[in-house]
Amino acid sequence: MREASPYIRAHRDEVFVVYVAGDALNEPGMLGLIQDLILLRGLGVKLIIVHGARAQIDEKAKESDVRQAFIGDLRVTDEPTLACVKAAVAAVRLELEARLVQCALDAPRRGSALTVAGGTFITARPAGIVGGVDLHFTGEVRHIDRNAIERRLACDELVLVSPLAYSPTGEVFNLNSLDLACAVACELGASKLILMMDPPGIVDNDGNVMRHLTVGDASEFGTADPVVTRYLECALRACRFGVGRVHLVDRSIEGVLIDELYTRDGIGTLISNTPFDQIRQATIEDVGGILALIGPLERDGSLVKRSREKLEIEIEHFSVVVREGVVVACGALYPLESKFGEIACIAVHSDYRGAGFGKLVLDTLERRATEAGVRRLFVLTTKALHWFLENNYARAEMSDLPIERQAMYNFQRNAIVLSKRL
Ligand SMILES: CC(C)(COP(=O)(O)OP(=O)(O)OC[C@H]1O[C@@H](n2cnc3c(N)ncnc32)[C@H](O)[C@@H]1OP(=O)(O)O)[C@@H](O)C(=O)NCCC(=O)NCCS
Secondary structure, three states: OOOOHHHHHHHOOOEEEEEEOHHHHHOOOHHHHHHHHHHHHHOOOEEEEEEOOHHHHHHHHHHOOOOOOEEOOEEOEOHHHHHHHHHHHHHHHHHHHHHHHHHHHHOOOOOOOOOEEOOOOEEEEEOOEEOOEEOEOEEEEEEEOHHHHHHHHHOOOEEEEOOEEEOOOOOEEEEOHHHHHHHHHHHHOOOEEEEEEOOOOOEOOOOOEOOEEEHHHHHHOOOOOHHHHHHHHHHHHHHHOOOOEEEEEEOOOOOHHHHHHHOOOOOOEEEEOOOOEEEEEOOHHHHHHHHHHHHHHHHOOOOOOOOHHHHHHHHHHEEEEEEOOEEEEEEEEEEEOOOEEEEEEEEEOHHHOOOOHHHHHHHHHHHHHHHOOOOEEEEEEOOOHHHHHHOOOEEOOHHHOOHHHHHOOOOOOOOEEEEEEO
């Protein structure tokens, strides 16, 4: 709960679009997934679910003996196929609505009935002729009625979007559900698009899930798996068109949505426009995060005790590394007289040591010092002597410190003085 609470706050009232493929409905983990979606809504997330129905359409076409053809990833939707699509999509939608309502009633917030909203939110146009083949009633998104969707969300309703849409000429079109999810997320400016994948996410050559990719990294990522490629293309398009973050998660993992969205490191692959770990100058809003980070280190004597008031006054000297809104590393640069400076309060959260965060903070503070015209840096440490030595600091004497700083030296702490010329 402690780890989750910043995320509960951060995600409240944010719009998330979750994509669930049709075949997920037939999997044993479906009920757990629906329960987690209800939980997300209970935690204040404005939820839009976009569902697919490919497996159910295939089944229906087989039952009805309707031959299926594909051009790349797109189904050729002739009249007999459109009949199968309508039947399958309607069945999936009804099934999903039933499960959502059931889970909402079973959830702890009893009494707060769930309304699942649908509607004529999407306008379509024909996909046309591709490679000489007429795709008939296969369509593309032409327009999304953002206001109508937002009105439903504002009424605390869950919006369920199905992959069928109407053209102004009154025809019904079969849409690719993954493209539809992407388009809805972009149009709504969703803060997250979550793709519940069948493959186990984006994995490296050793089979490990790649936790975070920037758009640049993801564009260069090569995979032979056409399904993963489709998900990646969709994620990249969403990021480029303004969706804050795209999460690709393995839907077969029980509780994957909660692990992904309410823990610091997540469990799937996050793709975003910005580097995951940002180092920046601290602001007054970071005071709480810095205090939480340095508290244990003050108690074990690694760092000098600072009160909240002192930290608030000195906050402009601090730089912080923030992961998913949580301060995981910090450090400060204090100007001293005569072009001297002091590095202080470098701290890295114990879960993140040895990953280069300390060095990132130190480099940043040194750059800030150089920019400010500082010629020589000092640091006083009780527990990180070797770390500073390895980062090119050399032992110095107390008498090397500027006089004013010498007067403030705490003999009880008996810290070692180190220095580095810039
Ligand atoms: C010192 C500290 C900031 C280093 O942060 P970090 O992100 O783990 O460091 P980096 O990833 O940049 O460097 C890791 C390397 O430094 C070494 N290292 C980390 N802390 C060390 C220490 N106290 N003494 C000696 N070496 C240390 C690691 O063993 C690792 O080396 P290796 O890869 O050869 O094993 C972090 O350990 C910390 O917060 N310590 C407690 C607070 C403190 O003492 N701060 C300094 C007061 S000014």
